Amino acid sequence: MPDDITPVLLCGGNGTRLWPLSRKSYPKQFAQLIGSESLFQASARRFAGQGFAAPLVITGDPFRFVVTEQLAATELAPRAVVIEPEGRxxxxAVLAAALVLAAHDPQAVMLVAPSDHVVPDAAAFRAAVLAALPRARAGDLVTFGIAPVRAETGYGWLELAPGARADATEPQPLARFVEKPDAGRAAAMLAAGNFLWNAGIFLFSVPAILMAFRLHAPDMLAAVQRSVQGAVADLGFTRLLPEAWAGVPDISIDYAIMEKASNLVVMPYGAGWSDLGGWQAVWQESGPDSAGNVCSAHATAIDCHDTLLRSEAEGLELVAIGVEDIVAIAMPDAVLIVRKSDSQRVKEAVAVLKARGAAQATSFAVDHRPWGWFESLAVGERFQVKRIVVKPGAALSLQSHMHRSEHWIVVAGTAKITIDDQVRLISENQSVYIPLGAHHRMENPGKLPMVLIEVQTGAYLGEDDIIRYQDDYARK
Structure with missing residues (x-):
């Protein structure tokens, strides 16, 4: 419907505070941290239904197929998926979304929301959005403020104007934004009662936000306009023009617009919210038991208190005995152990690993691709063993390698194999050899996932040793 609110879901960010489960190659919004769906899927569902249009998603190139696949699993179709050339x-991102919407609906109302938040009561939050809608349609910029439940130092805060109520059910006048405070300042703001947490969620009309950029960031407006005007369609995605995007400043919407705007109001919300910005937040939102413990399916706490134990590795049992205030996260390639009270320091570990050149700092052993995924099972000098899973109907690119040959052994399903000018079907327990330099491709013609083991041998085994000749996913 033309009058519906368009959710704009922001899918950028590296999620390093939730390492090792969240990494640059597959950040937290796509992981199942709380419940049976990813945070991104839960965000899309939260803003679906009466009063809301299909979502517009802003993401990066590596995640474009993850976005569409996860939306398809929720049976939600995006209005558009806009690809940023790089995170800015x-x-x-908000400006690009507004310009994309303006081309089709100049009077659209947009709800900007990060895709990695937890909102337990989706209906209550939708009601708060609809309560703020008249002010957005009237030209105000609405930000959402969360009723604080503790002296949080990890969030920015919002100070209400004199006479405004923190428990109001309609938008209130806002005095100012407050930077992330120290512990003493946070305690004082909590006690004062006229401060809210800054959720980073906004509601406004396209004309109102474009006018704000004209007034407060005209140079950015000009650059992003060029990038949007030069955008190209690619397999259903909208790719912004990289040359224009390269000149866009790296700045938040708070600094660029909200702290300067005079038509800003805040919608208070008190029914529960978290940005899941660290492992302590995951522990809080996961519902600790009577001893304060949260354990995954393959984790066991014996005589422990206030712990978060998660095993994310198949066949790996994590056991803690007699510990307190501990977060332990076990992955196939990395283990994190930290005091829960120090869990915000996880970014320090990521920085140390990056400096050391450890792949685990940014990448998983499992590598998600448009056609499925693969993981390294064993790596040695001049050889590597992988498990490859190809989705039904999917196909890898027609490609060749300059530095390695490959052996493929099908262990589940049937693979359609192309090697130079020969095409054949390989079934379970059958294998094939791919000589160095041969043009080759694998496809899954079946209705179930196809699994094979790949053994690579050669002088160089990096993922960049690929020459693509044909690709269903328009990768270079």
């Missing part, structure tokens, strides 16, 4: 923080 929230202000350029």
């Amino acid at each position: 923080n929230t202000a350029p």
Whole structure:
């Protein structure tokens, strides 16, 4: 419907505070941290239904197929998926979304929301959005403020104007934004009662936000306009023009617009919210038991208190005995152990690993691709063993390698194999050899996932040793 609110879901960010489960190659919004769906899927569902249009998603190139696959699993179709050439923080992303919407619906109302938040009561939050809608349609910029439940130092805060009520059910006048405070300042703001947490969620009309950019960030507006005007369609995605995007500043919407705007109001919300910004937040939102413990399916706590134990590795049992205030996360290629009270320091570990050149700092052993995924099972000098899973109907690119040959052994399903000018079907327990330099491709013609073991041998085994000749996913 033309009058519906268009959710704009921001899918950038690296999620390093939830390492090792969240990494640059597959950040937290796509992981199942709380419940049976990813945070991104839960966000899309939260803003679906009466009063809301199909979502517009802003993401990066590596995640475009993850976005569409996860939306398809929720049976939600996006209005558009806009690909940023590179992350430039929230202000350029919001502006690009507004310009894309303006081309089709100049009066659209947009709800900007990060895709990695937890909102337990989706109906209550939708009601708060609809309560703020008249002010957005009237030209105000609405930000959402969360009723604080503790002296949080990890969030920015919002100070209400004199006479405004923190428990109001309609938008209130806002005095100012407050940077992330120290512990003493946070305690004082909590006690004062006229401060809210800054959720980073906004509601406004396209004309109102475009006018705000004209007034407060005209140079950014010009650059992003060029990038949107030069955008190209690619397999259903909208790719912004990289040359223009390269000149866009890296700045948040708070700094670029909200702290300067005079038509800003805040919608208070008190029914529960978390940005899941660290492992302590995951522990809180996961519902600790009577001893304060949260354990995954393959984790066991014996005589422990206030712990978060998660085993994310198949066949790996995690056991803790007699510990307190501990987060332990076990992955196939990395283990994190940290005091829960120090869990915000996880970014320090990521920085140390990056400096050391450890792949685990940014990448998983499992590598998600448009056609499925693969993982390394064993790596040695001049050889590597992988498990490859190809989705039904999917196909890898027609490709060749300059430095390695490959052996493929099908262990589940049937593979359609192309090697130079020969095409054949390989069934379970059958194998094939791919000589160095041969043009080759694998496809899954079946209705179930196809699994094979790949053994690579050669002088160089990097993922960049691929020459693509034909690709269903338009990868270079």
